Amino acid sequence: MDNLHACSNDLLAFLKNLFLRLKDLGIPTLCLTISNREERNLSPENQWIKYFESITRSNKFRILTMPPLENNDAKIYLRALVPGATKNLIDLIERNVFVNPFHIKLFVEYLKSKGILKSADGKFWLLQDPSVLLDSQHLRVNTLDNLVIHLLEIKLRNPQFRNAASLIFFFNNSIDSKVLKEVLATADEFPIFESGLFHGVYGEDSMVIQFSHDLFYYNLPLALKREVLVLYASQLLDILKNADVSLKISRTDVLGKLYEYIGKYNYACDNYLLYAREKFEFSGFTSLLFYEKAIEMHLSSNESQRSLLPGTENLTAEIIFQTLILYDRYNFLSGRKSMEFFQLLQKFSDFGQLSSEQELKHMYFLGLQSTKLEDFKAAEDFLKKAYETISNTEHFPENLIGDIIGCYGINLKHLGRKDESMDFFETASRRWHSPQILYQKYSNIAAYYLTVDPAISLKKYEDMERQIAPLKDLHLLIDFAMANFYLRKPDSSFGYLTEAITLSRKQVNLSEEARAENIMGLLYWQKSNIIAAEHYFDLALSNGELANxxxxxxxxxxxxxxxxxxxxxxxxxxxxxxxxxxxxxxxxxxxxxxxxxxxxxxxxxxxxxxxxxxxxxxxxxxxxxxxxxxxxxxxxxxxxxxxxxxxxxxxxxxxxxxxxxxxxxxxx
Structure with missing residues (x-):
């Protein structure tokens, strides 16, 4: 009998006596049920548990509990369900499932039915759309979250734990122990560790306190009433305004979150923007998240309506453009959120709510997105409009002009019109004396000659390094490796690739790492070491898929x-x-x-x-x-x-x- 927990209380009362009778008659009966008390906090279900426990308390029944999967069990099972899956693919799927065989099986069947996993003969499966698993919040189910929320509700009945949890939540899951002590007016932070909700990470001068699991952090707003968090946010803002110097924090991410909860969305937007800009260069993923938060806050505020007045710059659009720069950096331009932002920009454009420069940016990003999707014809339409605009107007920023020229010229090459691409860059470099355009011109010439006369390519790359990019340029390092590969200089190519792979991992640049590892695989293939070659191609493919x-x-x-x-x-x-x-x-x-x-x-x-x-x-x-x-x-x-x-x-x-x-x- 399956799903016993789904039957009514009346039916279960009848079955209770039936089970006893079947046992006496020696008729074996297997009943499958979910009986975790934490998953059943509604009164009818509590009543069901009482009935069930009254049955199982009898020594006449044996209870078997399904053990959790351990160590590599989930990976082994996934390899059986998805023959040929790479380690990267197994890890991506595992990240989106609970460690439960039934859930794993259902999830894999879902991916196959949707064409996310694809095979021509069922013997070897490939990931068709990495973005689905990379941007996978909508794939998750809520059972585990319900367990976490229930646990939090119990733990947070202790006011000390509740105050600490609220504070750490507003500090975005990372608070200095000194700040925590001062805000909570306590001499010692260690009692809060008794809850099991928090842990400390020691630094040079103090300890940073965090939730012991991200699920506690993400589910806290569901475990505490929003009114409680709003009240706490208001109190914390007052504390920070009147605090001593040690508490005059400059963490705009914290201030943004506090203002968000008390409903001052314009202040929240300002602080989130400050934090996003601060993190832009060296912590792009963090910057991206806070740009998204800033957009959300701006759309919720009265300021968003003012920015739509004729003749004013649309601030919402401007924040979106900054976000799209990061989406491009991490190859998210074809993702779900990106599509939502493009729809919003189109709405602004249709109603004449973009400035002339913003309309130009809009065309550029539409073209860039189309090239990422490899819809080169659509990209040409967008980029041609953008190019005509900059050709007829002088006042646009130099870097935006360079971006448009670079994207349009490369797209011509993708369309197969390489000669036209060469002529385009030559004309553009004569009109706009920009290092960015000159770099693109030399790079395009070098790429053109790679398979025809790689010596010319190498010369152009050397000119680029000397004149335009004297510092270590990751893309250029791999270009040098390619030129040396075609010149049949494997040792030189190997040296550039080794340096490029090290640098790409340091910069967390998955696309360039994939590019370098692909060429490294070719070097080993050339040396007839096909085992090592396949290893590098697998590695390159994993990074290429992660980068989408x-x-x-x-x-x-x-x-x-x-x-x-x-x-x-x-x-x-x-x-x-x-x-x-x-x-x-x-x-x-x-x-x-x-x-x-x-x-x-x-x-x-x-x-x-x-x-x-x-x-x-x-x-x-x-x-x-x-x-x-x-x-x-x-x-x-x-x-x-x-x-x-x-x-x-x-x-x-x-x-x-x-x-x-x-x-x-x-x-x-």
Whole structure:
């Protein structure tokens, strides 16, 4: 009998006697139920528990409790449910589930049914949309939160614990022990540790006190009535205003939260903005969270209505633009919140509530977002409008002009129009004498010659380092590694990559780390160390997925498809190959344009050819037919004919500079 806890009290009273009778008759009965007292705090359910306990108190019944999963049990189970999943994918899924086999199974089935996890044959699964698991609050269920809230309600009956919890909550889960003592007027902070709700982290001069688990922090507003927190916020503001010098804190994040709770949203917005700007350079994720809070507060305040008056700058939009800069930094421009902000900006634009500079920023960010989504045609429409605006008006900021020029020029390259991109940067650099545009110009020239004459590329990168970027530039380090790779200087390339990987990890730049690790994998592949190569491609793919950077993901997966086959991991190779093909189909127009232009060494076309070769080696001729039907253009059909005729001898395609001996190496 399953879900016994769902039956009514009357039915359970009947079953109580039935169970006893069945036991006496020797008829085995298995009943499955949830009986955690903490999960049942409503009176009808308490009554149910009394009935259930009256049954189980009898020695005639044996109670079996399902033990929790331990150590790597959840990971082992997930690997069984999702064959081929990378460590990164397992960790992402595990982060979103409770350590319960049934919940894990249901969650994986949900991801598969939604197409978030995808497989062509069910033998090897790939993550199609990393953002769903990265931005996953909406996926969680509330059972665990209810347990935490119930526990907090019990603990916070103690006024000392309640005061400490409220204070630490308003200090955003991090308060100096000296401040806590002074505000609570206590000589010793240690009694609060008896609650189990808090712990201390020792620093040089004092101790920082936090909640012992983030769930306590996040669920506190649900365990305490909002009126209690509002009253406490008001009292704490008064204390801070009248405090001694030791309490004159400059933590604008705390002040913002206090003003938010007492309903002074304009003051909350101001303080959140100050804190976001303070953290912008060195703690981007923190900055991003507080920009989002500032937007929320501004929209709740009367000030947001004033900023919509004709002729005034829209402050809400300005905060959104700052937030979008950080979304771009961390590849969140295609996320759910980003979409909400773009909808709000469009509403402002439709009602004429943006200044001319803000309209320009709006067009730029729409173009930038479209490039991240690899919708290059839509991006061109937005960026062309932005370019026409800056071409006809002189008063816009230099950095905004540079951003538009850079994005538009690179997008032309993504469309396959590399010559046009070169001409565009040349024209722009003559009109706007900006180091930013000059950097983009040199970088574009260098990238253009990488597969044609890498010596020219290396010279341009050296010019850039000497003239424009004398300090360590992470992207440029990897550019040097690429140039040396094409020049057949593996040791030099290895040195640049080692430095770049170290720097990218220090800066927490997942996109650049993925890019460097991809090339490192190619170096090992070139040395015939295919085990190490696959390791680096797996590592690169994990970082690319975490960064949600589609531009790197398809390139890395192309390399991984080929190496996995060499390592006899056929299911991985097959499914990864189809994932690449499906992604390339989204940018088919650019692929076809590049394939037809004989001046261009197309990475996209090389990737498609690589997948075809893998399927040919695996003798998957039906898959090759399906691939040809999907893309359906002359160059690819001719390539497949040549591949069949050559019986896998790749020398027929020796003019493709992406081909190294018999494999296609996809750099970036």
């Amino acid at each position: 950077n589609h531009r790197w993901i398809w390139r890395i997966r192309t390399n991984l498809t080929q190496v996995a086959l060499y390592n006899q991991n056929t299911a991985k190779s097959y499914n990864t190959g189809w994932a690449v093909a499906e992604h390339l189909l989204k940018t088919k127009d650019a692929l076809v344009y590049e394939a037809r232009n004989k001046k261009i060494q197309s990475r996209r076309f090389a990737a498609l050819k690589a997948i075809a070769v893998v399927f040919y080696k695996m003798e998957l001729y039906n898959d090759l037919k399906k691939l040809e039907q999907m893309f359906h253009f002359e160059n690819f059909s001719n390539y497949l004919q040549d591949l069949y005729a050559a019986k896998g001898d790749m020398s027929f395609d020796s003019k493709d500079q992406n081909l190294f001996q018999k494999d296609y190496f996809i750099l970036g």
